[in-house]
Amino acid sequence: MKFFVDTAEIDAIAELNDLGMVDGVTTNPSLILKSGRDILEVTKEICDLVDGPVSAEVVATEADDMIAEGRKLAKIASNIAVKVPLTWAGLKTCKTLTDEGQMVNVTLCFSTNQAILAAKAGATFISPFIGRLDDINLDGMDLIADIRQVYDNYGFETEILAASIRTVNHVTDSARIGADVITAPPGVIKKLADHPLTDKGLETFLADWAKTGQKIL
Numbered sequence: 001m002k003f004f005v006d007t008a009e010i011d012a013i014a015e016l017n018d019l020g021m022v023d024g025v026t027t028n029p030s031l032i033l034k035s036g037r038d039i040l041e042v043t044k045e046i047c048d049l050v051d052g053p054v055s056a057e058v059v060a061t062e063a064d065d066m067i068a069e070g071r072k073l074a075k076i077a078s079n080i081a082v083k084v085p086l087t088w089a090g091l092k093t094c095k096t097l098t099d100e101g102q103m104v105n106v107t108l109c110f111s112t113n114q115a116i117l118a119a120k121a122g123a124t125f126i127s128p129f130i131g132r133l134d135d136i137n138l139d140g141m142d143l144i145a146d147i148r149q150v151y152d153n154y155g156f157e158t159e160i161l162a163a164s165i166r167t168v169n170h171v172t173d174s175a176r177i178g179a180d181v182i183t184a185p186p187g188v189i190k191k192l193a194d195h196p197l198t199d200k201g202l203e204t205f206l207a208d209w210a211k212t213g214q215k216i217l
């Protein structure tokens with residue numbers, strides 16, 4: 001399973017990247033706003049830092065403008081994945097840019113039918129939003145499982161990028177189902193290491209070690 005980090009904060013990406021935990025990065029207009037940075041500048045910095053795909057999202061709503069924005073974003077670096085919304089204009093942009101050899105991440109996916117359309121348009125990644133479905137009392141994991149089954153039924157090569165991940169259980173469940181990629185905020189990725197028995201066990205080991213009076217270094 002690949003880990004993408006869902007942020008435009010350079011320091012947070014660098015910290016996880018140094019540990020080998022970053023296979024890619026996803027950004028969106030809200031994350032760019034949160035970073036307070038210029039989209040072209042911060043995206044270039046992220047692309048220089050990380051080897052894997054870096055999603056940068058278009059903001060136009062008409063296909064011609066989306067395509068132009070996508071081509072501009074794609075010029076930032078060779079590891080850009082142009083992110084487009086799951087609208088007909090977004091699908092047209094996806095088809096045009098993937099035909100040109102560009103990686104495309106189709107985002108804001110909330111149904112299996114939408115995911116089928118993205119795969120047929122040649123998407124590199126489909127981003128179903130788990131947390132936002134959970135927010136309205138639907139089960140985001142059901143969507144990931146449905147898309148996995150349908151893509152496997154037909155051999156679609158589009159990678160399932162489980163997005164809008166809010167909890168560590170979303171990560172575990174995505175892994176069980178077989179999502180190809182998860183994208184999660186740095187805080188969720190760091191929480192994956194937490195376990196109270198690890199903390200308790202370490203506390204005991206350190207207390208016993210102190211009683212031995214020994215030193216390793």
Ligand code: E4P
Binds near residue numbers: 006026
């Ligand atoms: C990723 O590509 C999405 O932009 C992101 O995961 C959305 O997450 P949110 O629903 O927590 O904003």
